[in-house]
Amino acid sequence: MKIIVTITTFLSLSLSFQIGAHESDIVDNIMLNQIFNINYQGDLYSGYLKADKEGTTQFYYLFYPAINDSLEKPIILWLNGGPGCSSIQGAFNENGPFVFKAGTSEFELNKYSWTNFANMIYLESPISVGFSYGPQVEQSDESTAKYNLQALIDFFNKFPEYKKLPFFLAGESFGGVYVPTLTKEIIDYNSQQSADNRINLQGLAIGNGCTDPTECTHEAWQFQIHVFHQVGRHNFISEQLYEKVRSVEKQCNEVKTDICTQISKEVEEQIIGKDQKIKANQYNMYGPCYTYTPEGSKMAQRFFGMRQYTEDADIPACADIQGLYHHLRSNKVRNLLHIKVESPEWEVCSRKFVDYKENPKGSYYLYKEILKNQIRVLIYSGDVDAVVPVTGTMFWINKLQTELSLLTLSPWRPWYVEGQREVDPNQNAGYVLDLDGLTFMTIRNAGHMVPLDKREEAEIFMEKFVKKEYFP
Numbered sequence: 512m513k514i515i516v517t518i519t520t521f522l523s524l525s526l527s528f529q530i531g532a533h534e535s536d537i538v539d540n541i542m543l544n545q546i547f548n549i550n551y552q553g554d555l556y557s558g559y560l561k562a563d564k565e566g567t568t569q570f571y572y573l574f575y576p577a578i579n580d581s582l583e584k585p586i587i588l589w590l591n592g593g594p595g596c597s598s599i600q601g602a603f604n605e606n607g608p609f610v611f612k613a614g615t616s617e618f619e620l621n622k623y624s625w626t627n628f629a630n631m632i633y634l635e636s637p638i639s640v641g642f643s644y645g646p647q648v649e650q651s652d653e654s655t656a657k658y659n660l661q662a663l664i665d666f667f668n669k670f671p672e673y674k675k676l677p678f679f680l681a682g683e684s685f686g687g688v689y690v691p692t693l694t695k696e697i698i699d700y701n702s703q704q705s706a707d708n709r710i711n712l713q714g715l716a717i718g719n720g721c722t723d724p725t726e727c728t729h730e731a732w733q734f735q736i737h738v739f740h741q742v743g744r745h746n747f748i749s750e751q752l753y754e755k756v757r758s759v760e761k762q763c764n765e766v767k768t769d770i771c772t773q774i775s776k777e778v779e780e781q782i783i784g785k786d787q788k789i790k791a792n793q794y795n796m797y798g799p800c801y802t803y804t805p806e807g808s809k810m811a812q813r814f815f816g817m818r819q820y821t822e823d824a825d826i827p828a829c830a831d832i833q834g835l836y837h838h839l840r841s842n843k844v845r846n847l848l849h850i851k852v853e854s855p856e857w858e859v860c861s862r863k864f865v866d867y868k869e870n871p872k873g874s875y876y877l878y879k880e881i882l883k884n885q886i887r888v889l890i891y892s893g894d895v896d897a898v899v900p901v902t903g904t905m906f907w908i909n910k911l912q913t914e915l916s917l918l919t920l921s922p923w924r925p926w927y928v929e930g931q932r933e934v935d936p937n938q939n940a941g942y943v944l945d946l947d948g949l950t951f952m953t954i955r956n957a958g959h960m961v962p963l964d965k966r967e968e969a970e971i972f973m974e975k976f977v978k979k980e981y982f983p
Contacts, residue, residue: 533558533669535849536574542847547618547838549609553578553626557848559643560662560669562636568645570662571854573602573633574670575626585677585713585977586630588663590693592684592721594655594867596827596860597641598633601683603835605962606969607631611834614801618834623966628974630673634662636689639863642854651868656692660700663693663710679977680715683960684899685727687720691874691881698884714887716976718961719899723875723907725764726899730871734763734771737903739778744902745796745895748781787812792829793897795958800829805836808858825858832859875907878949879915888949889976893957893964894941901953908944908951921945926952926982928968940968943982952982 536558544550554576562568577584589606591598604610608624611617625631635641637655638648667674680690694715701709721727726737736756743753755774763771783789790800804810804826811824826832838844839857855863881888890908892901911917926943930936941953954961954968962969975982 533574536669538847538849546843546847547609549618549620551609551620553608559851560634560665562638562643562645562658562662562665564661568638568658569643569851569853570637570658571635571642571850572662572666573599573607573631573848574666575602575608575624575631577626577628577630578608578624581630582672582676584629585679586632586673587625587679587681587973587977588632588634590634590636590659590680590682590686590689592682592686592689593640593860594637594685594688594869595640596684597635597835597857598682599635599641599835599839600859600960601962602631602633603838604831605960606966606973607633611831614799614803614831614833616834616837621966623970625962625970625973627970629679629977630676632666634659636662637867639855639861641857641861642848642850644851644853644855647863647866649866649868652688652692652870652874655689656696659689659693660696663697664700667710675711677713677977678711679713681717681973683718683720685721687717687722687727687899688870688874690715690717690720691722691877694881694886695877698880698886712886714889714976715881716889716891716973718891719893719896719901719904719959720874720890721899722873723903723910724871724873725906726873726903728869728871728873730767733767734775736760736764737900737906738897740902741897741900742778742782742796747791747796747897748778752777752781790829792958794827794829794960795893795964796895796897797956798829798895798958798964801831801833802829803831803833803836805840808836809862823862825860825862827860830859835859875911878911882915882917882948885948887976887979889972890949890951891961891972892951892953893959893961894953894955895957896959898959904951908946908949911949912946917949918947919945920947926972928971940965945982950976950982 536556538555538557556574559569562570589601591600606625608626609618610621635643637650638645682690697710697712725731739756783791792798792800809824810826811828892904894901923944925939927937928940941955943952954965957964
């Protein structure tokens with residue numbers, strides 16, 4: 512009898528310790544509302560996760576439980592890209608419960624927050640990104656995936672009550688590499704675990720994500736064919752120049768010659784001028800170009816083509832970052848969010864992040880195994896992005912369908928936002944295609960960061976995806 516009581520007591524204490532492991536990370540709601548000048552009624556956890564078994568690598572995280580019935584809703588891990596850029600962008604600029612008003616440092620409640628239907632984790636990775644820190648070692652796509660897996664395991668150790676919930680990965684930009692590589696790590700991890708200890712991964716969602724070797728690799732930088740198709744179709748370059756691009760496409764995809772370099776230069780000059788002083792927002796071709804740059808920071812001066820992490824600039828060209836820097840460099844906010852003294856000064860894209868090895872294969876090669884393991888896939892694309900444009904996404908999805916003989920379940924069709932809006936009622940919100948295991952959709956008039964440009968549409972399609980609902 513004593514043994515039974517002792518075991519019961521031990522299990523009770525163990526469970527209490529587990530559930531209490533995250534209590535030190537809870538953010539003071541009264542102070543949060545005072546500092547951010549909002550009226551947020553939910554919970555927020557802010558702290559660090561062990562990204563290696565030794566605990567020397569610490570990844571910073573934010574966790575917002577769903578507004579209501581959090582233990583009955585799925586859980587989503589969000590990863591921004593770069594490589595080297597902070598996922599707090601996602602929380603504070605895109606799909607979190609409070610976000611910045613455009614071009615300001617003022618927060619407002621986001622009625623289209625993904626916490627309406629899910630629990631949201633935002634993770635800053637890899638080492639040196641945002642508030643995350645650790646030994647200064649060479650990093651890669653593969654090492655980042657392993658770090659992220661360890662951080663995720665530590666999260667579920669802190670929050671064991673969430674471990675059995677349906678779990679989804681989501682991200683954008685270079686998250687198109689982070690998400691599939693982490694998916695592969697989870698698949699391998701689950702194969703070695705008992706059923707009770709597996710991560711309940713159900714699906715992944717990626718927006719304007721780097722995937723194919725022809726998109727975001729070093730080789731692709733030299734002749735950005737998908738970007739050229741995007742700007743050509745939108746008449747950002749002359750028809751004569753676009754014809755030149757098409758005439759050398761096959762040649763320049765295989766071997767980069769002087770003619771390829773020359774045409775690339777001509778495209779850039781037609782968009783931003785010969786002296787490169789004309790600003791163009793490549794993240795949203797029709798959006799404004801913000802120029803706010805705090806003291807000590809530097810905005811990238813290349814206004815065409817994807818940010819390169821080797822640049823000595825912590826702010827992507829035209830990015831709306833005023834609110835992020837105003838708050839995340841404040842000592843009040845660092846104290847509020849339990850930021851450790853070991854954490855570096857916050858930057859939206861880390862300038863300490865220079866020794867990173869990208870896989871020249873991108874992440875395309877992983878989709879065969881992902882689909883084989885019945886992990887559901889949503890690929891979405893803002894149609895006015897000129898960094899990882901819809902043209903490239905359609906290219907690799909068509910290639911994948913052919914190579915894997917994926918059946919078309921529902922053909923290309925328009926989708927729309929249902930509801931009572933006075934403006935745009937039932938108007939086309941983009942297009943959607945359902946393949947066996949993979950849904951591809953476009954979002955009309957959205958750029959590189961879809962939940963920033965089209966918050967309502969993003970909430971609708973993501974909720975439908977996690978609930979396995981049909982897109983209208």
